[in-house]
Amino acid sequence: xxxxxxxxxxxxxxxxxxxxxxxxxxxxxxxxxxxxxxxxxxxxxxxxxxxxxxxxxxxxxxxxxxxxxxxxxxxxxxxxxxxxxxxxxxxxxxxxxxxxxxxxxxxxxxxxxxxxxxxxxxxxxxxxxxxxxxxxxxxxxxxxxxxxxxxxxxxxxxxxxxxxxxxxxxxxxxxxxxxxxxxxxxxxxxxxxxxxxxxxxxxxxxxxxxxxxxxxxxxxxxxxxxxxxxxxxxxxxxxxxxxxxxxxxxxxxxxxxxxxxxxxxxxxxxxxxxxxxxxxxxxxxxxxxxxxxxxxxxxxxxxxxxxxxxxxxxxxxxxxxxxxxxxxxxxxxxxxxxxxxxxxxxxxxxxxxxxxxxxxxxxxxxxxxxxxxxxxxxxxxxxxxxxxxxxxxxxxxxxxxxxxxxxxxxxxxxxxxxxxxxxxxxxxxxxx
Amino acid sequence: xxxxxxxxxxxxxxxxxxxxxxxxxxxxxxxxxxxxxxxxxxxxxxxxxxxxxxxxxxxxxxxxxxxxxxxxxxxxxxxxxxxxxxxxxxxxxxxxxxxxxxxxxxxxxxxxxxxxxxxxxxxxxxxxxxxxxxxxxxxxxxxxxxxxxxxxxxxxxxxxxxxxxxxxxxxxxxxxxxxxxxxxxxxxxxxxxxxxxxxxxxxxxxxxxxxxxxxxxxxxxxxxxxxxxxxxxxxxxxxxxxxxxxxxxxxxxxxxxxxxxxxxxxxxxxxxxxxxxxxxxxxxxxxxxxxxxxxxxxxxxxxxxxxxxxxxxxxxxxxxxx
Numbered sequence: 033x034x035x036x037x038x039x040x041x042x043x044x045x046x047x048x049x050x051x052x053x054x055x056x057x058x059x060x061x062x063x064x065x066x067x068x069x070x071x072x073x074x075x076x077x078x079x080x081x082x083x084x085x086x087x088x089x090x091x092x093x094x095x096x097x098x099x100x101x102x103x104x105x106x107x108x109x110x111x112x113x114x115x116x117x118x119x120x121x122x123x124x125x126x127x128x129x130x131x132x133x134x135x136x137x138x139x140x141x142x143x144x145x146x147x148x149x150x151x152x153x154x155x156x157x158x159x160x161x162x163x164x165x166x167x168x169x170x171x172x173x174x175x176x177x178x179x180x181x182x183x184x185x186x187x188x189x190x191x192x193x194x195x196x197x198x199x200x201x202x203x204x205x206x207x208x209x210x211x212x213x214x215x216x217x218x219x220x221x222x223x224x225x226x227x228x229x230x231x232x233x234x235x236x237x238x239x240x241x242x243x244x245x246x247x248x249x250x251x252x253x254x255x256x257x258x259x260x261x262x263x264x265x266x267x268x269x270x271x272x273x274x275x276x277x278x279x280x281x282x283x284x285x286x287x288x289x290x291x292x293x294x295x296x297x298x299x300x301x302x303x304x305x306x307x308x309x310x311x312x313x314x315x316x317x318x319x320x321x322x323x324x325x326x327x328x329x330x331x332x333x334x335x336x337x338x339x340x341x342x343x344x345x346x347x348x349x350x351x352x353x354x355x356x357x358x359x360x361x362x363x364x365x366x367x368x369x370x371x372x373x374x375x376x377x378x379x380x381x382x383x384x385x386x387x388x389x390x391x392x393x394x395x396x397x398x399x400x401x402x403x404x405x406x407x408x409x410x411x412x413x414x415x416x417x418x419x420x421x422x423x424x425x426x427x428x429x430x431x432x433x434x435x436x437x438x439x440x441x442x443x444x445x446x447x448x449x450x451x452x453x454x455x456x457x458x459x460x461x462x463x464x
Numbered sequence: 465x466x467x468x469x470x471x472x473x474x475x476x477x478x479x480x481x482x483x484x485x486x487x488x489x490x491x492x493x494x495x496x497x498x499x500x501x502x503x504x505x506x507x508x509x510x511x512x513x514x515x516x517x518x519x520x521x522x523x524x525x526x527x528x529x530x531x532x533x534x535x536x537x538x539x540x541x542x543x544x545x546x547x548x549x550x551x552x553x554x555x556x557x558x559x560x561x562x563x564x565x566x567x568x569x570x571x572x573x574x575x576x577x578x579x580x581x582x583x584x585x586x587x588x589x590x591x592x593x594x595x596x597x598x599x600x601x602x603x604x605x606x607x608x609x610x611x612x613x614x615x616x617x618x619x620x621x622x623x624x625x626x627x628x629x630x631x632x633x634x635x636x637x638x639x640x641x642x643x644x645x646x647x648x649x650x651x652x653x654x655x656x657x658x659x660x661x662x663x664x665x666x667x668x669x670x671x672x673x674x675x676x677x678x679x680x681x682x683x684x685x686x687x688x689x690x691x692x693x694x695x696x697x698x699x700x701x702x703x704x705x706x707x708x709x710x711x712x713x714x715x716x717x718x719x720x721x722x723x724x725x726x727x728x729x730x731x732x733x734x735x736x737x738x739x740x741x742x743x744x745x746x747x748x749x750x751x752x753x754x755x756x757x758x759x760x761x762x763x764x765x766x767x768x769x770x771x772x773x774x775x776x777x778x779x780x781x782x783x784x785x786x
Contacts, residue, residue, distance in 0.1 A: 111728055114750050121534045139753070143536045288640075291727040293621050302621060427752060431731050439734035442641055453735070464754045 073353040075100040076360055079127035081112035083314030084181070084343075085376030089369055093360060101360070108290055109133055110430065119348070120146050126348040128357035129364075132178050133343045134168070135426025140346075142423050142464060144171035148347040151176040153358035160366075164418050165382045169344045178344025179365045182379030184309030185409045185416060186242055186333040186340055188217075189316050192401060193327045194304040198227035204403060208332035214243065214274050217334040221283035224304060231285035231303050233278070234294060236441045237434045238307040240275035244268065245419055246338035253429070253462055254422025262428060262458035267419065272437075272451070279441040286441050289434075295319045307333065309340040310409045313378030317399045330403040337415035342382070380409045387413065424462045432457035521767070524760045532757030534749065545761035555762065557736050558744040559769070561643070565722075565740070566715035569651035574707065577659050581666035582692060596667070599660035610657055611724035618649040618725070625649075640726055643737040650738060653721045658714070662707050669703025670696060705781045709774050716770050717742050741766045 076099055080086060090101040104127060106112040113136050119126035120140075132140065140146065154176075158166050161180045169178040188211075192202040200223065201207055211217035221232035233239075244252055247267035255261050262268055278284060285303045287294045297303055298319035308316065308330060316328060345361040347354055363369055370381035371392045378397070381387050387410055395406035422428075436454035439445040445453060528546070531539040549555050583589065584596055602610070617624045618639040626636045639645045673696065681691050697704075719742040722732060730747045732739030739747075741762065749759025 108728065110730075117534065117750055117753060140535075142754075143533070146535060286638075287621075288727065288729075292616060293619050296619075296622055300622065430729075431747075431751070435731060435734040442638065442734070444641065444735060461752065463752075 071353065073099055073128075073356050075102060076129065076353060076357055077102045077104060077127040078129045078131075078360070078364075079104050079106070079112070079116070080131040081106045081109050081133070082311060083318065083377035083379075084131060085314065085373035085379060086364060088376060089364055089372055093363055099356065099360075109136070109426075110290075113426075116140075119350070123350055126350050128347060128351040128353055129361050130346050130348060131181065131343050132346050133341060133426075134421060135341075135429070137169070137178060137344055137346075138421050138423045138425060139427075139464075141171045141177065144173050144175055144177060146349055147171070147175070147177045148349055148351070148354050148358065149175035149177075150179060150347060150358050150361065153347075153355055154179065154362040157362070160383055160385070162382050162384065162413070162416075164416075165342070168418065178346040179361050180382040181343045181345055181365050181370070182311060182373070183339050183382050183413060183416065184245075184311055184341035185380050185413045186245065186338045187308045187310070187408060187412075188305055188331045188333050189308035189312065189328055189400070190305040190331055191301060191327050192329050194228070194230075194301055195224075198224045198304070200224060200227075202329070204329050204331050204401075207329070211331075211334040214239065214277075214334045218278060218281045218283065221278075221305075222281055225283050230301075232283040232305060233285070234287045234297060234303045234306050235284050235289060236275040236279040236437050237289055239278045240271045240433065240437055241340055241429075242307040242333060242338060243271035243274045243335065245340045246333075246335050247271070247419055248336075248338075248417035249419065251420045252422070253425055253458060254420065256420060258422045260422075260459060260462045262432070262462065263455040268433075272433075272454075275437050276440065276447060279437070284441060286438075288438060299324065307340070309342075310374075310378050310380035310405070311341060313397065313400065313405065314376075317378075325399050326401050328399065329401040330397070330405060330408060332408070332412075337412045337417075339416045339418055342380075374406070378405070380413060382413075422462070423464050427461040428458045432461045524763050527757050528760035528764050530757040532755075532760065534753040534756040536754065538757070541757070545758050546765075548758065549761050549765060554736060554739075555741075555744060555765075558739050558741045561647075561732070561736070561738055562716055562718060562740045562742075564643075565647050565650055565654075565718060565738070566712070568647050569654040570708075570711045570715050572651075573655045573659050574662060574711065576655070577662035577666055577707070580659070580663040581670055582696070584663065584667050585670045596664065599663055601660070602657050603661045605657070607657065607720045608724060610653055611721045614649065614653045614656070614721075615725050615727070640733055641737075643733075646722075646725070646733060646738040650718070650721050650725055653725070654715070654718070658711070662711065665707055666700065666703060669700045673699040701781070705778060708777050708781050712773050712777055713770055716766065716773065719743060719746070741769070 078086065078090065078101060080103065084105075086103060090103050093099070094101055106115065116126070116130060116136070157179065160166075162183070165180045165183060169176055169180055171177045190207060195202050195207070200220065201210065210220045224230075224232045244267060247270065250267035251261060251265055252267055253260065253262040253265065255265075285297060287297055287302065293302075298316060299321055306312075306316075313330070320328065345365060347357040347361060351357050364373070365383065367381075367383050367385040367389060370379075370383045370386040371389050373379050374381055374386075374392060375395060381389075381392060386392055392406045393410055395404070396402045397405040433454050436445070436450045436457070439453065440447065440450040527538075529540060529542060531541050531544075580599065584592060584599070589595070618626075620626065620636055620638045620640075623639075625639075626634075629637065637645055639649045677695050677699070678691055681695050686694065718740045722738045722740055723730065723743060725738070726732060730739075730743055730751050732743060745759050745762040745766065747759075748762060749756040752759075
């Protein structure tokens with residue numbers, strides 16, 4: 033380790049005070065020190081964000097092993113990340129198993145020493161998962177930083193009741209046929225707007241994400257050497273232009289994703305469709321509430337397969353029970369674990385056997401008008417060719433690209449100025 | 465224990481001659497006690513301040529002299545972070561936002577607090593204790609809860625404020641879009657929370673003013689307004705300085721309200737319309753792990769700004785009320 037624990041602790045104290053945060057960091061109960069003791073723990077802590085679908089699984093694990101599992105959930109990735117950072121910087125308070133989204137995994141790969149190499153602990157699982165997904169879990173030094181949980185195969189969630197009111201088809205096959213391309217998608221949106229006077233989708237940022245990840249194998253903000261190329265990357269430009277076109281069509285509700293307005297928009301029908309990576313299903317369901325059950329459905333995404341998001345489970349080196357934590361991570365991501373999580377909250381399996389599991393393929397999502405989500409997503413997942421994300425992808429996307437697009441959407445900046453702001457901020461946000 | 469006690473000679477005979485060793489020890493202890501105990505009594509504060517106040521400050525300064533990766537390596541670079549800060553547009557933007565919101569929140573807040581304190585200070589007011597208690601309640605509520613609730617009130621689509629304004633034919637305002645709308649919303653949050661607090665401090669100051677001054681003024685035919693202006697305000701000066709400095713320190717460290725107002729987004733609005741210095745520091749040190757040293761420099765810049773403004777406040781407030 034390059035820095036002694038003591039110095040890191042000092043840094044932490046300084047930072048915590050300076051930040052004047054009201055948040056407590058006092059959750060390091062039995063995690064102090066770190067290093068594997070090999071002992072059987074009384075309790076393991078699991079940190080997840082969004083809806084991972086682990087609630088029932090951990091209960092099952094508790095019964096099997098007698099180890100108590102504490103599941104800590106955070107709704108949003110941008111709240112989750114600082115917590116992980118804080119615990120890494122202070123050497124204290126990290127969970128034993130931490131869910132790492134692709135954006136932050138890449139960032140943490142810059143300092144792989146904070147993470148346990150799982151390969152010796154869980155055995156060779158390389159044949160168990162989609163091979164690209166498994167490989168992405170490895171740090172540059174070769175260690176296995178995380179075992180794969182899910183991928184975010186793309187779809188479009190839409191409200192059948194609102195489509196019906198706009199005289200659009202409601203059957204998912206027919207709806208999918210409406211929009212083989214993004215241009216057709218915008219056409220449909222215009223029809224919807226004309227019929228109802230209401231916005232069709234939540235914002236232009238939903239398109240930029242979807243389109244970026246559909247650029248098979250392309251470099252996004254960073255090239256393969258992790259050099260910043262946001263201003264010249266064709267994939268980024270393509271996605272940007274598509275988002276601008278969406279905004280220009282005037283069919284967006286101009287709502288910031290993850291904001292309370294966005295959450296309320298699901299219930300109120302402020303928009304009729306949004307991009308749905310598989311993990312989004314659980315979020316659409318919890319935001320829309322039981323009163324809207326059966327109103328949502330799932331159609332194909334325009335423009336072909338793509339992967340948005342998806343995570344891994346990692347074990348920080350500060351965990352005292354690394355072996356047991358690794359076992360738990362393996363349990364949560366094995367065939368049965370991934371199928372169960374999918375049924376609970378929608379994260380799409382990456383485990384090959386789970387993808388072939390009959391109960392996965394035949395699964396229909398009751399909330400989404402009995403859509404055969406297993407079949408729909410399961411087929412598209414095979415077609416995914418992942419894009420290359422650099423170490424600061426998340427920061428560039430969240431603090432440079434999306435704000436600039438939002439500013440364009442709400443008319444604060446013109447096209448050229450928005451692009452200028454984006455590329456300027458991308459350079460700062462992408463520095464590491 | 466008073467100082468005079470030590471100087472009084474021992475009541476029974478001269479200690480040098482007859483004192484037993486035990487007595488002498490006790491005498492020595494008493495002397496030691498007198499000399500050093502006061503330091504022990506005040507020690508806890510200084511020890512705690514040293515650990516939680518001074519040490520982190522010095523350490524932050526040390527960090528600010530480095531290219532510091534929070535979870536990685538550190539390289540000494542001297543004052544480079546500070547020179548970079550001076551030409552950083554986003555830093556100055558944050559400074560402007562912080563001061564803008566500080567003025568927008570503090571000026572009406574103190575005026576209102578003064579007004580309320582004066583009302584509560586009237587001897588004929590009924591249920592005075594009730595009002596004095598109720599006015600403090602907002603301050604007890606968690607700041608995050610306040611920010612969340614106000615964030616909802618100031619929503620564009622389903623917010624109560626926009627609904628209310630629509631009664632007067634005002635179109636729905638996107639409060640997070642413009643600098644002035646967001647500053648207003650955030651200032652309202654701050655004022656809701658702190659007006660009562662400042663009112664109570666000012667009220668306490670008012671009650672310490674001797675009543676005979678008012679009686680004398682009344683005898684000379686001074687109106688209530690005149691009394692307020694010529695008796696209350698000058699006598700309130702020390703309290704007012706205290707309140708202003710406290711508001712300055714709090715106002716310049718604004719963080720939670722603007723952060724939660726935009727749903728935890730660290731850059732404030734899409735063009736950083738309401739990103740404060742504190743948020744900018746957080747963006748650099750926590751969000752961008754590799755720039756923690758730069759974040760520490762922002763923290764020190766903020767500290768220096770608070771010192772300067774507090775001193776300025778002190779000087780100006782002292783003069784103007786004179």
